[in-house]
Every structure is written in structure tokens, then in C-alpha cells.
Amino acid sequence: MYRRWRDVGGLLADVLDAASYDDWQPEDTGSLPGDLAALNHQIQTALTAQPPITTALIAASFRSDEAARALQRFWEDRYARCEIVVQRAARRGDIPAHTNARQLLIAATAPLYHQLILLRTPPDPRLPDHAARSAALAASAGAFSNPGGCPFAPSAGGANGTRLS
Template sequence: MEDPDAAASAPGPAPGSRRPGGRTARTRAAVRDAVLTGLAEHGYPSLTVEYLAEHSGVHKTTLYRRWGSVEGMVADALDLAGEDEWTPPDTGSLAGDLRALAHEVVEGFRDPADAAAPTAFVGAAFQSPRAADALRAFYGERFRRCETVVTRAVDRGEAPVGTDAGAVVRAVSAPLFLRLFVTREAVDERLADQAADAALAAVTAGVFTGPDGGPARRPAAAADPRPAPREG
């Protein structure tokens, strides 16, 4: 395990903050891997600092000093996952790109072992405000990257000028995530194609373009569904 005395000899970052490179990067990756394994095997409620210390090889003192809590480690694991270099597909057409995006979602959840950790992250978001913020940031960044498929389509004349790229991306993924995380039904390539084709039809019909030629207005953000903590 990492020596807590040696680690404490230098000023540490705030819990979950980034300081890439060297031992810190290795420690962060080891903790991330332990979080993923723990979420997949036990879920968020059963995840403990003791488990993460044992499976990451990082001393508990270091875990507490750098992340503060299990909640902080789960949030940072999502932050780290969002630092990858993934880019959306570029098939040359909006229809092909939307189908490819939908198929990537299906493929990512095909193997139950691969699906366990991301599913547990969603569950953690309902129990931890920090995990919820991290999950929102992760998917927000993913969706922003995906918006390029719509901007390319506008440039090619496949989509109306002013199409809300973010709304299109959400229209593709929403039916899939509904089944994965809400109704707990299987998803497959046929459903992926349906979701992509429905979004494409809506784009062509101008559903995601406002009456003034700009992006359609989005609804106001929903209130936090988590119940307020009880006093006392």
C-alpha cells in the first residue's frame, strides 16, 4: 500500500482534485478501478473505504486525505472516466451517425459484467449528491461531444439551420436509457435503429428547430427528485 507518511510530506490536493502525472495518476487510476469493481460487485450502499483501500492498494489515510469519503472517490472515478479521448462516429451521414451512436450504447451494455458498473453509477446518483453531479457532468460532456454529428449534418444540408444538436442527441439516447435504467428491459440493435430513425425523422420535420429558425426552447431544469433530508 502507498505509504501515508510519505504521501503526507507534501501538501495534498483538495478531495478529488486533479493533479495528473506520476504517482498521483497511478493512485487515482487504482482507486478508479477499485470503485468500478466495488460498484459492480456490491453496489454503492455497500462500498466502504476499507474495501477500496484493500482493492486499490492505497492506504486508508491517503484515501481520506485526498477524497474525504467513498462519495468523493465515486465522483472522482466518474471524473476520470470523462477524461478519455472518445470521439463520436463519422459515417458521412446523419442517419449513419445517429445509428452508430445508438449502437454504441447497446454494445456498451450487452455484457452484464460491463454494464454492472455504469448501472451502479446511476444508482449511486440517487443516493449521493456528489455522485449525481459527477454523473450529470459525465453525460453532459459526452453529449457535447456527440453534438458534432448534428453540426456536421447542418453543414452538409441534412438538417435545418438552428437545429438543437443537444436535443437531437438526447432524443437518440433517451429511449435506450429508459429501458436500461428505468424499466430494466433489454436493448438491441433493432431498438437502437428505431431510436435513431425516430430522431432523424424529427430533425427532418424541424421538431428541434424553433419557430424563429433558432434552436427549439428547452424546458426548464427539473427540480432535484431526491427527498430533502430530515431534520433531527
């Protein structure tokens, strides 16, 4: 192992980087709440799987700069792939055209990470759907809408601050 990777962080970085070569795409259920719920169910499954590979990768990112950078690249890739969920909803007229995809996706998925990773609570089978409905309702009311761009986004392009208009 140490011939190829200097440490466990290097190994985990390769694992995370390999995930960017898969063909995963978010499900298209025909509705924003449905798409977000499908995404949340996948997240809950990954966070509660045994052995806990996803949580181990997250934990390793706090111990290795290389793993942390790889995890950041992984999240950027996943947010970019999930942006289509928000674009479809905007095209259907379910949410404002200038909805910030990153903000909406974080709002929809954050409750799962908070409950399962931070609080370490047992999985609640209702949480993925509830979080999805709540975020979709907030988005339809314009909560993630910012015609001038998103001042909270880490950068001004891609899923970070994309305006869909």
C-alpha cells in the first residue's frame, strides 16, 4: 500500500477521485420534491451503509489534507451533476428561473448529514422526503432566488452560483 500511496489519505483521495468517473446522475421523477427525495434516499442509504464507507471517507478528510482536497473535488462534481434537478424544475416553472442550485441542494440534503453524521441519530425513514419537500417549498417561494447572483457561493460559476435564467 505504501509504495503507491504515502498514507491512508492518499488512498482515500484515489477512491474519491475514481468516483468522478462513474456515470451516476440524479433521478428524474418529474417533480422537484420527487427528485430531491430520491437524492436524499440515496444519501441516507450511503450514510447508513455497513461498513460505513461514506462516513469513513468524510472522517478521513479531517485527518488528511490530500483526502480533504479529494472530498472537495468529489462534492463539486456531485453538486454539478445535481444541478440538472434545479434546471428541470425551473424549466417546468416550479421554481424561479434564477434559483441558486447550490443553495437549494444544500438545503435539501443538509438535514440528512446533520442528523446522521453530526448528531449520529438513527435513520428516520421520513427524513429524506420531509427535507426534500421543505426545500422544494422554500424554493418555490423564492427562498433561493437571487437575480443578481449568490453572495454566499464559494465561486461565481458552475453549481456554486449558477443562475438558471
